[in-house]
Amino acid sequence: MKRVPRPVFFIISIFIVILTLLSLFGFKTTYGDKETVYIKGGNDIRWGIDIRGGVDVTFTPPEGVEATEAQMDAAKEVINSRLVSLNITDSEVYVDYSHYRIIVRFPWKEGETDFDPQAAIEELGDTAVLTFREGKETDDTGAPSGVTAENIIIDGEDVSEAYPYYDQENNTYGVSLTLNESGRQAFADATTRLAQENGVISIWLDNEMISYPSVNSAITDGRCSITGNFTAEEATSLANKINSGALPFNLIAENYSTINPTLGLGARDVMIMAGAIAFVLICIYMLIFFRLPGVVAVFALMGQVAVSIAAISGFFGFVPSFTLTLPGIAGVILGIGMGVDANVITFTRIKEEVCGGKSIDGAISLGYERAFSAILDGNLTTIIVAIILMGSFGPTDSFFGKLLSPLFFVFGASTAGTIYSFGYTLLVGCILNFVFGVTASRLMLKSLSRFKCLRKPYLYGGVKQK
Amino acid sequence: MSYDREKIESLVHTPKGVFCPHIDFCKYRFVYYGFSGLLLGIALIATIFFGITLDILFTGGTIATYSYTGTISEADFQSAVEEVTGYDAEVTGSEDLMTGAENFTVNFPSDVAMDVEEQTAMNEALQERFPDNNIESVSVNAVSPTMGLDFLLKCLVAVAFAAVIMVIYIALRFRKIGGWSAGVFAMLALVHDLCMVYATFAIFRMPLDDNFVAILLVILGYSVNDTIVIYDRIRENERLYGSKLTPSELVNLSINQSFTRAIHTNVTTIGSMIIVCVMAAVNGVDSIVTFTLPLIVGLLSGSYSTICLCGPSWVLWKEHRAKKAMRKAKA
Numbered sequence: 001m002k003r004v005p006r007p008v009f010f011i012i013s014i015f016i017v018i019l020t021l022l023s024l025f026g027f028k029t030t031y032g033d034k035e036t037v038y039i040k041g042g043n044d045i046r047w048g049i050d051i052r053g054g055v056d057v058t059f060t061p062p063e064g065v066e067a068t069e070a071q072m073d074a075a076k077e078v079i080n081s082r083l084v085s086l087n088i089t090d091s092e093v094y095v096d097y098s099h100y101r102i103i104v105r106f107p108w109k110e111g112e113t114d115f116d117p118q119a120a121i122e123e124l125g126d127t128a129v130l131t132f133r134e135g136k137e138t139d140d141t142g143a144p145s146g147v148t149a150e151n152i153i154i155d156g157e158d159v160s161e162a163y164p165y166y167d168q169e170n171n172t173y174g175v176s177l178t179l180n181e182s183g184r185q186a187f188a189d190a191t192t193r194l195a196q197e198n199g200v201i202s203i204w205l206d207n208e209m210i211s212y213p214s215v216n217s218a219i220t221d222g223r224c225s226i227t228g229n230f231t232a233e234e235a236t237s238l239a240n241k242i243n244s245g246a247l248p249f250n251l252i253a254e255n256y257s258t259i260n261p262t263l264g265l266g267a268r269d270v271m272i273m274a275g276a277i278a279f280v281l282i283c284i285y286m287l288i289f290f291r292l293p294g295v296v297a298v299f300a301l302m303g304q305v306a307v308s309i310a311a312i313s314g315f316f317g318f319v320p321s322f323t324l325t326l327p328g329i330a331g332v333i334l335g336i337g338m339g340v341d342a343n344v345i346t347f348t349r350i351k352e353e354v355c356g357g358k359s360i361d362g363a364i365s366l367g368y369e370r371a372f373s374a375i376l377d378g379n380l381t382t383i384i385v386a387i388i389l390m391g392s393f394g395p396t397d398s399f400f401g402k403l404l405s406p407l408f409f410v411f412g413a414s415t416a417g418t419i420y421s422f423g424y425t426l427l428v429g430c431i432l433n434f435v436f437g438v439t440a441s442r443l444m445l446k447s448l449s450r451f452k453c454l455r456k457p458y459l460y461g462g463v464k465q466k
Numbered sequence: 467m468s469y470d471r472e473k474i475e476s477l478v479h480t481p482k483g484v485f486c487p488h489i490d491f492c493k494y495r496f497v498y499y500g501f502s503g504l505l506l507g508i509a510l511i512a513t514i515f516f517g518i519t520l521d522i523l524f525t526g527g528t529i530a531t532y533s534y535t536g537t538i539s540e541a542d543f544q545s546a547v548e549e550v551t552g553y554d555a556e557v558t559g560s561e562d563l564m565t566g567a568e569n570f571t572v573n574f575p576s577d578v579a580m581d582v583e584e585q586t587a588m589n590e591a592l593q594e595r596f597p598d599n600n601i602e603s604v605s606v607n608a609v610s611p612t613m614g615l616d617f618l619l620k621c622l623v624a625v626a627f628a629a630v631i632m633v634i635y636i637a638l639r640f641r642k643i644g645g646w647s648a649g650v651f652a653m654l655a656l657v658h659d660l661c662m663v664y665a666t667f668a669i670f671r672m673p674l675d676d677n678f679v680a681i682l683l684v685i686l687g688y689s690v691n692d693t694i695v696i697y698d699r700i701r702e703n704e705r706l707y708g709s710k711l712t713p714s715e716l717v718n719l720s721i722n723q724s725f726t727r728a729i730h731t732n733v734t735t736i737g738s739m740i741i742v743c744v745m746a747a748v749n750g751v752d753s754i755v756t757f758t759l760p761l762i763v764g765l766l767s768g769s770y771s772t773i774c775l776c777g778p779s780w781v782l783w784k785e786h787r788a789k790k791a792m793r794k795a796k797a
Contacts, residue, residue, distance in 0.1 A: 118586040253582050257607035267751040274745040278738035285734055327680045330757060334684055337735035338691065344730040345695065355481035374698035377639055378691035384635065385628050385687040392624040419680050463483040
């Protein structure tokens, strides 16, 4: 049997303590005003809108309208750019093509006291105004001015469609634009004139200039292409933006909920406080009933909590944080409960073996060996539940969502983002059970058992020898 | 069918210091059936008399919560809301224990999924109506009926799908001890636990919402985990003592041997949940109380059903099969 060297316990436990401190408090440096986040702490966790307040809204075209996929993409683009112009950067937008739904979630803005969610929802759903204007003169705020403000060549109603294309000859991407009968004449006149002056036509969505191609030749047949140094994504995005201004429908808020931040933040603090108390009590319980293995359990559970937090916050500065909702916190707690169970199963087994007269080494090995099948089956079934949850209630474009789409395609994307968060934290918790509850715990206990003073059966649950 | 303690003790040595209560769980199974039946009966009666409220998440409708200062009577507020919107509304007053603010919750019937403009108009009209009371919209939830139904069906499919996958998993992993029957009885115990969660909602008259679905899924995982730990022990004992034990002795022994684990795990898990629940109740965080309370019931039911219902019922079935096989052999 392979022996675990003595220092292993200290290496793992110190590692866990450092990990715990990092995941709770993070690691940041501040140079003047600039703060660089290397490791994210608990404070960097992105809380779900059920906790910090916010808006959850499902948009859909008016009844009877069957939107195409391109139109839905365009509508998503409108919402994205609206969100940016409302200064909301921390948002989630999903499209469900089969049910013509766009689900948007965004939190209350930091420090905002009189944010008007209803107005924001209305603004998001409105059709964007697309205009093609002469020149590209703007004022300080970026709004059109001078001749650009005065001379609108065509608007959204004149545009039939735009789509991105790949030009094989020149190895470039571009956007192809088709106009309606209504805009053809005006566009032909303007381009004929501007081509001679080498002028520019700017394309606007509301008050945002999205492109300003120069006019190379007169366009009289209502078909043209916009070229430039586009990447594939840029071309797609521009085409979507132009299409969004040509949408023949408004978006209606089919479902929405707005939550004031005061409701949830208190709940979060209570949950965290209760979690901390429960954790301390569990540690004391483990120490009383399992003695030396109890010490190992405390470190294993600490590691589990630390990595759970890290998996939510993203840990590294560049990884975006996962959205944590109230059921998500419950998922963390359940995962830790399963972790306690893994330790309990193992330690009661070790105790049985020690009481049965096995040597310490034999008892520890046998204990982990025999407990493993129960832990494996228990956690795997829970992992199945977690995956089903993530697939059914998560964003449609996630991995698990695609995996389960044959089962759920009838129902479309759901609005219960809170349950998705639960599935994620539970999944992480169950995986961590194998890392900390089984592997780390075994290594630590085996290395501790190498110390002579720690080889008394009593410490492992045996009967006290007189 | 009996549990011969002396026979077991002579066959399986329980070392000193290890707790093995030697309780004959199979003997009292009709007591357990009666107990569970009684609770489920109460839930059924509660459902019939109180009715069960589905959250607007499932049925569609609009719920708006307003905070205010000073005093407004519920009746005044209700008539104001009805006058402003033209819909029937139900108003209940409450106090938010955390912030100390007075709240009104306005419920509109399920076919009213208010659009944003109506909502804005209602806010403004109410603020005009009660200018001195600082009326503010705390939360709004509006769901269209079709989407609500979709969501309900989706939840049911998710639960059913998870359950089927689990039966298959158990059947494969526990082939040695009768695979499919093990899976099916684990599932029956699970259905019992899910019914208990439902009973909690019915008896406390809490509306079924997305919390309900989340709890069902937690219990799904937890209850099956509990059952699997016992099955795992049965699988091991079958290998060790196989032919020397009757099914009832085998199951009883396994349950008794893992009894210590059951106590430790349940005390820690349920204990933590009780702490969360009590702290939430003291601080008035209703959303967490309504989440943890049924969860605690489900966790309790999960360990109870594993020990008292699943194992003994499975023994009953095994013995029934054995008798049938004997009769066949005779004929």
